[in-house]
Structures are given as structure tokens and as C-alpha cells.
Amino acid sequence: MVFGTLSYPANPNRKPQRGKFGHAACHGRAQIRKLDRIGSSGDAVLPVPGRAFLLPTRLLFMNSEPEAPANHDDNRRTFLKQSSLLTALALVPGPVVSAAAAKLDERVAEAFEQVPVSLKVNGKKYKLNVEPRTTLLDLLRENLHLTGTKKGCDYGQCGACTVHVEGQRVNSCLSFAVMHDGKEITTIEGLSKGDDLHPMQEAFVKHDGFQCGYCTPGQIMSAVACVREGHAGSEAEIREYMSGNICRCGAYTNIVAAIQEVKNGGQKV
Numbered sequence: 001m002v003f004g005t006l007s008y009p010a011n012p013n014r015k016p017q018r019g020k021f022g023h024a025a026c027h028g029r030a031q032i033r034k035l036d037r038i039g040s041s042g043d044a045v046l047p048v049p050g051r052a053f054l055l056p057t058r059l060l061f062m063n064s065e066p067e068a069p070a071n072h073d074d075n076r077r078t079f080l081k082q083s084s085l086l087t088a089l090a091l092v093p094g095p096v097v098s099a100a101a102a103k104l105d106e107r108v109a110e111a112f113e114q115v116p117v118s119l120k121v122n123g124k125k126y127k128l129n130v131e132p133r134t135t136l137l138d139l140l141r142e143n144l145h146l147t148g149t150k151k152g153c154d155y156g157q158c159g160a161c162t163v164h165v166e167g168q169r170v171n172s173c174l175s176f177a178v179m180h181d182g183k184e185i186t187t188i189e190g191l192s193k194g195d196d197l198h199p200m201q202e203a204f205v206k207h208d209g210f211q212c213g214y215c216t217p218g219q220i221m222s223a224v225a226c227v228r229e230g231h232a233g234s235e236a237e238i239r240e241y242m243s244g245n246i247c248r249c250g251a252y253t254n255i256v257a258a259i260q261e262v263k264n265g266g267q268k269v
């Protein structure tokens with residue numbers, strides 16, 4: 001019983017090579033000894049003992065190392081790929097290449113993506129067009145140049161970016177500007193009245209509540225909110241409710257002392 005004809009090299013000493021289908025290769029080699037070779041072309045007709053042999057033999061031939069003709073095919077394929085690429089490059093017009101280099105598509109997309117936002121920041125009204133992914137922090141620093149609010153981690157972990165939105169403390173790095181359309185924002189710049197410092201700012205100065213000062217705007221905004229919220233009843237409570245504000249300089253003891261003074265002083269914050 002015969003199931004088909006397979007192309008096979010004329011060299012009768014050639015042995016199939018073992019590939020990753022090792023078992024299939026062994027099985028196939030035993031069967032190949034039984035091949036009936038016909039004609040001078042090297043074609044062989046395989047006797048099929050059963051269905052089980054069909055798959056291993058196919059795997060054996062698929063897995064054998066190709067000789068010279070296969071390499072020729074590879075070279076031809078590589079040549080065709082390279083020549084197609086070169087032709088495509090030669091056909092792209094210059095202006096298209098220049099536009100891509102100038103990121104024109106991104107600029108056009110940016111212009112169409114702008115969203116209008118109205119904010120009241122430190123008592124002043126702003127009407128802006130912003131890209132929808134702009135954070136409140138970036139809007140304050142980059143668009144309004146209110147750089148008192150600091151960018152520390154940009155992941156909501158350090159509290160350096162704390163501002164008040166409608167009186168509530170918010171990590172501005174985690175909040176999109178468009179979410180606050182029509183709202184009132186207060187930053188560290190809006191806390192003092194001209195040259196008169198806010199009581200919390202004065203207490204920080206008095207108690208040495210900072211060293212490098214990078215975390216200080218966020219600490220002060222959080223401290224004011226902490227007192228307003230009624231969470232400054234004890235040192236432990238202050239530490240708990242200020243735990244979202246990290247100070248790399250370790251000025252925590254002095255920060256707590258400043259907050260306690262403001263709380264106990266009964267000043268309006």
C-alpha cells in the first residue's frame with residue numbers, strides 16, 4: 001500500500017538527521033531502510049505499515065537539515081525583502097519624511113485634543129485649554145508657573161505636591177486638571193496674605209520644621225488641612241494624619257511641634 005511520493009536526495013548513503021523530534025527521527029530511519037527507490041531522480045515511494053507511521057515520517061522530513069537548494073531559497077527571500085524595503089524608501093516623498101521628523105502628526109493631534117478648563121487658583125480665575133492627561137500638578141507648575149508646589153515622586157507617595165481643592169487636601173500629581181473644572185484651588189503661594197505669613201508658616205519657621213525645604217510646601221498644606229479636619233488632637237493623631245507627607249530630612253519632630261502650637265494657639269487656619 002502506497003500513500004505518496006517524497007523528494008529525497010539521490011545519495012543513498014545520506015541519513016536523516018536527528019532534530020528536536022528525536023523519537024520521530026529514530027522511527028523514520030528504521031522505515032527508510034525499507035524504501036523502494038525508483039528511477040534515477042532519487043524519488044522514493046514509502047510503504048505505509050499503518051497510520052502511526054504517517055506522522056513520524058512527516059516530522060522526520062520536516063525536521064531534516066536542508067541542503068543547498070534550501071539555502072538558495074533563503075538567499076532569494078532575503079534579496080526580495082531587502083529590495084522591497086529599498087524600493088519603498090525610494091518612493092516615500094521628501095515632505096512626508098520631513099513631517100515625520102518634525103513630529104507634525106503629534107502636534108496636530110495635540111492641538112485637536114485640547115480641552116477647556118476653568119479654575120480659580122489662589123483667588124484668581126483662569127480659563128485654559130489643556131491636554132486631557134495634564135495633571136493638576138503640571139498645570140500649576142508648567143502652565144501657571146506656580147512652582148511652590150513640588151513634584152517629588154509623581155506617584156502619590158511623598159505628599160510634596162499637596163494642594164487644597166475646595167478646602168480638601170489633594171495629591172495634585174494624581175489628579176487630572178480637567179477633573180477640577182470650575183473648582184477653587186489653593187497652593188502654598190495662596191496661603192499667606194501678602195507679606196503676612198499664615199500661622200502655620202510662622203510656626204514652621206519658629207520650630208525649625210524644615211531643613212532642605214523641598215517637602216515643606218506640601219507639609220504645610222497638609223498641616224493646615226490636618227488642623228481644619230480636627231485631626232490634630234494629639235501627637236499620635238498628628239503623626240497618623242500627616243503620614244502621607246514624607247520628609248527625607250527627618251524634621252518630623254519639629255513639624256509635629258509646629259502643628260501642635262497652631263492647634264493649641266486656637267488661631268483660625
Ligand code: FES
Pocket residue numbers: 150151152153154155156157158159160161162171172173174
Ligand atoms: S509628587 Fe505627588 S505625592 Fe509625591
Ligand code: FES
Pocket residue numbers: 209210211212213214215216246247248249250251
Ligand atoms: S525638609 Fe528636606 S525633605 Fe523635608
